[in-house]
Amino acid sequence: MWLFATTITLAQTVRGRVTDATTGANLPGVSILVTGQNTGAITDANGAYSLPLSPGPYTLRVSFVGYTTQTIPVQVAAGTDATADIRLVESLASLNEVVVVGSRSTQARSSTQTVAPVDVIQSRDLVATGQVDLTQQLTFVAPSFNSSRQTVSDGTDHVDPATLRGLGPDQVLVLLNGKRRHNQALINLNGTVGRGSVGTDLNAIPSSAISRIEVLRDGASSQYGSDAIAGVINLQLKEQPGTTVNAQVGQQYKGDGQVAQVGINHGFKLGDKGFLSLTGEFRHRGATNRAGDYTGPVYVNWNASQQTGESVAAYVARRQALYQQDQALIRQNGFDVSNNLQVGNARVQNAGFFLNARVPIQGTSASFYATGGLNYRRGLAAGFYRYPYQTTQVITALYPNGFLPNIQSSINDQSLLMGVNGETKGWRWDISNVYGGNSFRFDVTNSNNASLAYLGVLNNPTSFYAGTLSFYQNTTDLGAAKDFGKQLNLSSFNVAAGLTYRNDQYRIRPGEAASYLNFSPQSGQVGGAQVFPGYQPSNAVNARRNVYGAYVDLESDVTDRLLLNAAGRYEYYTDFGGNLAGKLAARYRFSEAFSLRGSVSNGFRAPSLHQRYFSAISTVFVSTGQGLEPRQTGTFRNDSPIAQAFGVPPLGAERSLNFSIGVTSRPLTNVSLTIDAYRIRINNRIIYSNQFSRGTSGAGLIVANILNGAGQTDVNSAQFFANAVNTQTQGIDLVLATNPRLNTGTLDITLAANFNQTKLIGEIQRPANLPTDATLGNFLFNRQDSARLTSAQPRSKIQLTFNYRLRKFGAVLRISRFGTVESYDPINPALDETFNPRFVTDLNVSYRVLKNLNLTLGANNLLNVYPDPLRVVNAPTPERYGSAVLDNSSFGRFIYGRNATQFGFNGGYYFLNLSASF
Template sequence: MNLLKKAKITQLQVVIGLLLSMAARAQTVRGRVTDAASGRPIRGVSIVGLNTQTGTTTDANGSYSLRLSPGSHTLRYSFVGYETRSEPVQIQDETTVSINISLTESRASLNEVIVVGSRAQTARTNIQTPVPVDVIGSKELKAYAQTDLSQILNYAAPSFSSNRQTVSDGTDHIDPASLRGLGPDQVLVLVNGKRRHTTALVNINGTFGRGTVGTDLNAIPVAAIERIEVLRDGAAAQYGSDAIAGVINVVLKKETPWAASLQYGQHASHTLGRHFNDGATTQFDLSKGFRIGRRGSISFGAQYLDRGATNRGGIDTRPLLYSNLPTRGANESETDFGTRYRVLKADDDARAQAAGLDRNNMRVGNAAVRNLGFLVNGAFGIEKTAEVYFQTGFTDKQGKAAGFYRLPSQSTQVDLTLYPNGFLPFIHTGVQDLSASAGLRGLAGGWHYDLSNTFGQNRIRFDITNTVNASLPTGTSPTEFYAGTLRFAQNTINADVSKRHEAGGILTALNTAFGAEFRIDSYEIQAGDELSYSFGQPSQGIEGRKIGTAFTAAGAQVFPGFKPANALTKSRNNQGLYADLEAEFGPRFLLGVAGRYENYSDFGHNFSYKATGRFTVYKAISIRGAVATGFRAPSLHQRFFNNESTQFVNNVPRQILTVNNDNGIVRQFGVGSLKPELATSYSLGLAGQLGKTVTFTVDAYEIAIKDRIVFSSQFVRETAPTGTVNTILNTVDPNQQINSVQFFTNAISTRTQGLDVVLTDRIRIARNSLTLSAAANFNQTKVTQIKGSSTLETNPDLRARLFDRTEQSRFESSVPKSKINLSGGLTTGKWDFLIRALRFGEVTFLSTTDPFTTDGKPRIVDGVPYPTENDQTFSAKWVTDLTVTYRFLKTVSATLGATNLFDVYPDRAYLNPRNSETNLTGDPATRYSGNLDNTSNGRFLYSRTVTQFGFNGRFLFGRINLTF
């Protein structure tokens, strides 16, 4: 035993000796990096030894220290907004080398090495890439007034669009996002170049992105981000499924000094004669990067966000709150009916006043949320040319969103013994997001290699409060329910190799890259408590109650829980192989090709390709373009999600059944299994530099997608008992409590065309710096084909319900058709000023009911034409942001600012004149009717179906920034 201990001690001594020997031979390069014009130190400059994989960053004083082994090295100094500089250095034993560097502000808009879109080792800026890439650096991220990543991108990248939703269940807490007008699931998100998992939530509510599964960008703390790269081009041939519209790559910080910021703000707005001071938001960010040993570093970024709810809801226009609307008797005159109606209303108003029931009974705006998250990023050198790296993070988000108010008159949905005045139910959404990635990368035999494993999981728990299961005996229902949990997990293994081959003659260099990927996806639905979904309580022999002949609503009002029949665990795997070649023909011509083969266990294989090119036509001006095919695999959520929910359609509550794609009900509609979406895209652009300071990029694109997966419109029960939908639903719902059914299917083809323009100018006046930029996106999507099954195509009524006018407008016009971003930033002395004006283009909503019949005549409802005003276009608006920063010290600064400085709101939603609580006439063609517009009885003053920039108005904030 003693011999064994001695042997272990001896081995340890040998290892320590070797490490000390290596450390002794490694020598130090020290120095300072400053701004060439002002002489101020630059914090966060990246210094990399190009042939050793060794790197570091500068501290708050611009100082750095880097350990290198003896020999010849080349150091590259790079920072967003500055020209990259390379310096040779010779390291000898027992020497310390001092290198001070001055960086010059870039004449390009952003002169950072771009990672996404190419596997070549050559450093390129955004005007040198063959496809368009936007870069948003950490300096810009800190300058924005927005608090979370999706909103920052919404204001920073014109081709990106994302808005918070309201009264849409879990979607209130996970913002749907669009790139180039396409869906949330058609943009791929990477973190440090590795695939990021999507959420567990599929959006089934009436908002943009309905039927899609996106990535929760707000689960990534902004404090951990060094820069964001937005590739605006199809890249499925390089990165696989989902990258039809493009790729967002989030690059994490490395070795950085301590940085902390504390921000507080709230909305201070005025609209419709009311003042609003709500949505109080507190945010705390903290980040730090540490040097570990000779060639190691570890950094972390953490964020805490507490955002209060906002409410821009209108006044309920229903004449009666406690009782149903009266009907005119057969022998009753209009005058007598009107008199009786007014008496009923007077009694109803008096009762509401006595009980304190406010007609402003909804909460229409941002949900309340608390978000705490962190990300850790690290790397450790293990050989001269190899390193182990990792990143891991966790975010916990707790949200509280409101649903539709249940009035006491809605007898089948309330229990008057518990809520005599009705109730506003709440959905509590607990989102836990976990990610972890680790790998080994280095250089061997001239080949760069990267082996990695990436895991991600998103888990969403639903708890419903201030609600009731109305089917239970009166007075016995709980008011809080656990409604179930969704979980999605993804594990990805990657192996990538690449090498740059120098050549002579016409071909001067060839970069070759090859790789393989193996990915496993899993999706899970966990059932809620019995009372969250049950009709009565079957386990205790308690039958569901009726009111007269009407069944009361089953499960928790606003969000019935997942039943055991909904519960499932499904998984799949896929294997991918790719090759990526990029050839340089002298300094003026670049040509690239890529191909990727993937095989999925659930639907089969796909091959995608891409070709890119860039040709310098004059000095720094180049033509660039690409042609590509792409695909998006149907998500497990779209294949298997199933549940029952309560939704309000034209003010009428519906119990809606969502069935998964493998369900027999779907087959009765003649719909087959889901297959992948297939895309073909083209882009052509011009990029370059004019004079010494102006850079520009102009890129046109077209994206054609066939077999797009849609979430069908609702197939509602017909009046005739023998109708097709009735016959199908009665097989699973003999009590006929379910009003309609919906499902996922490959039903449409679309064509998207657009233009991106970016123009920047950086002006130096003495020691003052002025940066001007103008960027714009013009975009149009058209549905080119709607195709159902043979069963649906032969039934005009069913075919119309497959993909109705409202669903079509979600694809074609719910995202602004244009967005223009004008900004100016001035740095003078200790002051920084940033002003930005964004023009959000028009959006259009089409109502489900066409105001005209198929022969072009007005559609008559209740004896009068159906209003054409329900088809509404909301005009373009300018929104202005302003921030002012003062630096007290090098390490302390303060920022004051405003988003939506001039308190701009979108156009009001159309309110039909008959939708008024005072409209009590006896004539059925003119008296009150709340289902003739899209305001839900006047409570939605602004459209929640199509959004441009939200409707919360002005937001004022202050922020303290520290670095030390």
């Protein structure tokens, strides 16, 4: 296969066109540099370039992301124009890609040459998944990355928790163009993966703006700061000139979840070396619903408990009579038992705009750069249905058949990065400032405040503004680096150092009074908007902190075989103190075909402002072993008098110790292999506690006295954030890539896998002022919380991908195996669930209709695979009572588990994708 082809006539101007060697498509944005000189060109939208040169011999270096770099000797002389047409070949999967994250050296290293494992994911890989959200795209191309959409989980329905190596969403650091990205405003509170954590909203970044993503799978707190315990995800935005358009329409096999998305990116050249890249993206995603038929009480509560002194026969007879009354009313009112809960994706509309620019400063070696983005997302998700028999929650005059309350989200995200970098006397320097923020507004619709029943039907509100969460961050960085390799007679000895300053701000704005007040406490009616009571004035907060940091990073090719890296960072937080992190890493190349690498580091994650200052009172549905019971639950700040009365210690940083060792091998010229094993010990992990519920004796009486003493008489239970557990995570990452030689077409094959296990180490911390109570159990961290932390994410994920191209045709086949997940009941082991591994197959076929127009037809989850359904053991009926009532499905409403998910439960999805470049 041709790597390049040239037809050159000696001249003082070299012109030509760069195309894909397989498809013949023009390649805009290809970099053509004259080695040894500060001269070059970038191909335009048609792949064309023009390079004026004075007479003499030159070597052109032709490079483009995702393609093998070529060097071309050229002899330029006076005469007629010359033509140098170049055909580039795609590089072997991602293992040959030069990586940026994880090193501040100028030495170009591929992911097989670095001291730590790095995945390089190109924009075309993201598009090939057929997914539209960035978190879902990454889930199907990076085995160590996981993100599943949540359902019936309040705000978390609208922001997908994302994790790396089985750890938490807040233990992976996200960078945008190498700079720290701000966190989301929402803290995950419901029973989902990442409960109690604050992640980064990756879906606020349009995938159409991304050139490639680098995933550093190694502890990097010493290099990049807090949150990088599991690793770093660096998003590089597009820079090349030209226009690309990507549009998709599709829907689930079931006929719901319709998707329509269009993303447009246009790049301009600014002078010889500058650029401006603009991206706009709009996405509509319809809701999905996989709820089952409801079998529980609607108008009459026949599932009542046995009364004191009541015989079993009398109890069964009473339940049967109530059941018959309820069934008669269901028939009489035409109540639809199949349409009273939404279990699936929220409805989402998303619009985003990003720019990325660089402008050389004339007369200097410096450049000004800027990156900015705006994103707006509006979502609609449902909570639990409120049935007419729940008279303390439902105004039956307003909703005679009950109602399904909705949470409507409005999420705004914005950021602006500006900086100047350059080189002075061999020192590469960079000064930048990035400001970013995220806000989450809650509105409740199709609901009521039951305590307002006395107002009558006409005067009762059915929609409520429930408050707004926001988080803003401003980060200033000053860094410099220089390679002293020549002075020390080494291939390289890079020294980098820098200073950082960061300001964090977290705010809670209360909702309107009707969203949270109880207007008639004596009536027994529950106050506040049903599904999501608004934030109260007592929850309002405007908290800030400053963070100061300094780092040193050393990297050296000590010999042509040995590469060493050492880094250290100190950060001081004005709200709780300082942390010191360090790292040592090395790679030794035994031969061209085999290298050994490893690292040891300690890390930290500072408690987020959200975890320190969040407070709220909300309705939480708690599993009691006999179904889900609504409770008014208060989340109180860690530094509040109530938390202190319980004996909850102040929050401190999570601290980690990371070990990794791996091999990289290239046994054949077209085969690459990396295997990396790791162990991550994390002490003092911050968790969101279980409920401390009021009672009449033991710990329950203490809880009641504390809550009553604080005036929280309407609150049934309390929750806090606390450093409570230690964990150890160990696993193996594997990536094998090859492109076997074929007589016709090209084929890339990639096998990637992650195997991990997390377990609790040592004792669980308990509140100092509460005794261990056998009746009430361990409230701080129960068995359900333990499973959510250790086994709610797949313990293994294996992906085998085939990418075949033949002239105008292409096909991508991906087979993903999601490993076992488990969820535990907080009380009853008989309700524990284990969901077996599943294979999910994705297939898409593409055809190049025109030279720059590609049409793709595909299906994700081609075979319509679903996870194991929930077991229903002795489902509640009028004939069953007492301990015999075991029902994970909540009266049949949940067919599939929502506390632990492997890949969701929406089934197959088919789509049509159109991509074009100009």
